[in-house]
Amino acid sequence: MCGPCQAGVRAVPGTAVSLDGMGTEDLVVRAEGLRKRFGSTQALDGVDLRMRRGTVLGVLGPNGAGKTTAVRVLATLLRPDEGSAFVAGVDVLKNPQEVRRKVGLTGQYASVDEDLTGVQNLVLIGRLLDLSGRDARRRADELLAWFDLTEAAQRPAKTYSGGMRRRLDLAASLVGRPEVIFLDEPTTGLDPAKREDMWGVVRTQVASGASVLLTTQYLEEADALADEIVVVDHGRVIAHDTPDGLKRKVGGQTLRVRPADPGRLPDVLRLLDLLAAPGTSASLDESAGSRPGAVSAPVTSDESLDKLIPALRGERIEVTELALHLPSLDEVFHALTGRTKAEELV
Amino acid sequence: MTTLAPPLARHSAALAKRSLIKTMRTPEALIDVTIQPVIFLLLFTYLFGGAITGDRHTYLQFLLPGMLAQSLAMGGVALGQNLNADIEKGVFDRFRSLPISRAAPLVGAVLADVVRYLSVCVVLLLFGSIMGFRVETGFLPAVAAVALSIGFGLCFCWISVWVGMMVRTSGAVQGVMFLLVLPLTFGSPVFVATDTLPGWLQAFVSVNPITPLVKTIRGLLIGGPVAGPLTTTLMFMAGLLVIFVPLALRAYSRRA
Numbered sequence: 001m002c003g004p005c006q007a008g009v010r011a012v013p014g015t016a017v018s019l020d021g022m023g024t025e026d027l028v029v030r031a032e033g034l035r036k037r038f039g040s041t042q043a044l045d046g047v048d049l050r051m052r053r054g055t056v057l058g059v060l061g062p063n064g065a066g067k068t069t070a071v072r073v074l075a076t077l078l079r080p081d082e083g084s085a086f087v088a089g090v091d092v093l094k095n096p097q098e099v100r101r102k103v104g105l106t107g108q109y110a111s112v113d114e115d116l117t118g119v120q121n122l123v124l125i126g127r128l129l130d131l132s133g134r135d136a137r138r139r140a141d142e143l144l145a146w147f148d149l150t151e152a153a154q155r156p157a158k159t160y161s162g163g164m165r166r167r168l169d170l171a172a173s174l175v176g177r178p179e180v181i182f183l184d185e186p187t188t189g190l191d192p193a194k195r196e197d198m199w200g201v202v203r204t205q206v207a208s209g210a211s212v213l214l215t216t217q218y219l220e221e222a223d224a225l226a227d228e229i230v231v232v233d234h235g236r237v238i239a240h241d242t243p244d245g246l247k248r249k250v251g252g253q254t255l256r257v258r259p260a261d262p263g264r265l266p267d268v269l270r271l272l273d274l275l276a277a278p279g280t281s282a283s284l285d286e287s288a289g290s291r292p293g294a295v296s297a298p299v300t301s302d303e304s305l306d307k308l309i310p311a312l313r314g315e316r317i318e319v320t321e322l323a324l325h326l327p328s329l330d331e332v333f334h335a336l337t338g339r340t341k342a343e344e345l346v
Numbered sequence: 347m348t349t350l351a352p353p354l355a356r357h358s359a360a361l362a363k364r365s366l367i368k369t370m371r372t373p374e375a376l377i378d379v380t381i382q383p384v385i386f387l388l389l390f391t392y393l394f395g396g397a398i399t400g401d402r403h404t405y406l407q408f409l410l411p412g413m414l415a416q417s418l419a420m421g422g423v424a425l426g427q428n429l430n431a432d433i434e435k436g437v438f439d440r441f442r443s444l445p446i447s448r449a450a451p452l453v454g455a456v457l458a459d460v461v462r463y464l465s466v467c468v469v470l471l472l473f474g475s476i477m478g479f480r481v482e483t484g485f486l487p488a489v490a491a492v493a494l495s496i497g498f499g500l501c502f503c504w505i506s507v508w509v510g511m512m513v514r515t516s517g518a519v520q521g522v523m524f525l526l527v528l529p530l531t532f533g534s535p536v537f538v539a540t541d542t543l544p545g546w547l548q549a550f551v552s553v554n555p556i557t558p559l560v561k562t563i564r565g566l567l568i569g570g571p572v573a574g575p576l577t578t579t580l581m582f583m584a585g586l587l588v589i590f591v592p593l594a595l596r597a598y599s600r601r602a
Binding site: 115125127128130 | 353356357360361363364367368371372435436437438439440441442443444445446450
């Protein structure tokens with residue numbers, strides 16, 4: 001177990017957000033109308049992004065949606081053809097050097113120097129960030145310990161495994177204690193355990209005050225980490241909301257009730273039928289994977305739950321399960337883009 | 347510890363150290379500035395020396411200063427290749443995302459090449475003296491010859507840096523650079539006295555930046571006029587910097 005995983009603290013629970021009423025002073029990333037064209041490809045086609053300080057913004061989209069281009073623009077690696085962007089209050093186009101002082105970037109491909117050892121890689125970054133030799137060394141040791149790389153510190157990075165390289169790369173982007181961290185598909189190609197480690201790192205960073213913008217193809221990852229999610233497709237933002245808000249927006253909630261006495265199933269079926277969304281009806285759960293003995297019905301609003309509870313009480317039906325299921329982000333993504341699943345597009 | 351050096355110098359020094367660490371870790375990357383010049387020296391002295399001057403020792407005295415110039419021009423090729431590979435691997439993305447001058451990664455890599463050019467000079471002079479080469483002037487002129495050689499190498503290598511930023515693969519850097527370096531070094535007084543050459547080739551030799559360099563080094567090592575060719579050489583060096591440093595920086599900025 002490495003440090004970051006143990007320190008996994010979920011920061012800033014998903015409070016309801018009103019994106020319109022958001023004061024600009026809370027915004028640590030604010031981009032408007034970003035456009036970028038590469039030859040015949042319109043990589044960004046008018047992207048607006050807003051990220052609140054101290055939160056995680058997940059940028060979700062299939063390969064080629066424009067996620068990486070957007071991150072490269074925000075991290076000052078690429079100039080947009082049109083549009084404006086402010087990061088940590090600084091204009092990305094007018095004052096890129098100031099932005100670079102405040103951000104850390106971990107790209108899709110680990111950009112560590114393979115011929116340098118772990119510690120040499122980090123000390124170099126520290127020196128380039130104007131730390132003294134001693135401070136650069138101290139920060140490097142601290143980060144190596146934190147990322148569980150102390151034993152490998154004196155080995156050239158070319159001897160590292162894929163996961164170790166990713167960790168070193170992430171450590172390199174944290175040397176300067178950045179206010180804003182950009183992570184471009186930080187877990188692509190990592191096995192599930194390593195992915196969870198990375199999630200722990202992200203949560204710890206946020207808990208200590210940083211803001212994180214991460215791109216991902218994994219809906220599960222955005223759901224687990226992000227306070228808000230932006231869905232990008234064909235260079236455009238097609239949705240921006242909290243994970244729950246997105247699920248709700250797309251609809252398709254399911255109300256499920258399991259009576260304590262299986263003999264009451266017909267009564268439950270009748271009650272749920274009354275609450276079911278127009279054109280649908282309640283049904284016994286018989287699909288593979290779900291335990292029999294429950295009734296489900298598609299519903300349109302949270303109010304259905306408020307109506308159901310008095311009805312159940314009125315008929316004296318005891319229940320062992322009563323739940324309103326939001327659709328998974330997979331379903332949301334499908335509804336928004338007309339595609340089945342982000343990963344399948346690779 | 348705080349240093350008062352300007353940021354570009356400080357950051358370039360840190361990045362030069364990175365290049366040196368890489369060089370130390372892969373000593374085989376020094377073949378082109380150690381074994382290769384020696385092989386050329388042996389080859390030309392023993393294979394052509396007798397035929398060209400009738401006397402190997404006379405030819406070695408003539409050849410070695412020119413060899414120095416050729417090896418330095420060739421020594422810069424690897425720099426463009428390395429920088430090209432660095433960019434392909436994404437290492438430079440990290441540098442671009444840091445608050446340092448755009449020029450620092452390139453300047454740092456060029457500075458680290460001093461070690462390679464010094465190696466060329468030391469290896470050629472040491473091995474040459476084993477073969478019988480003698481400095482006919484004195485210690486200080488010899489030191490000046492080495493300093494000028496390294497200085498020229500530092501200016502000439504910006505062509506390689508620029509090519510490294512422009513072409514797609516590091517193999518292509520070598521291809522393009524040899525197309526340039528071979529005519530420049532052979533179409534010069536490195537191997538033969540140029541009065542035997544046809545007129546059109548003499549015209550090329552007279553505008554070739556390698557020509558005044560070879561003449562200056564020759565003057566500093568075995569005697570002869572220095573002031574004239576030195577002035578021309580310094581002007582060429584300044585010209586190389588004025589043209590190729592901005593070109594290289596612009597190509598680097600454009601390369602996403």
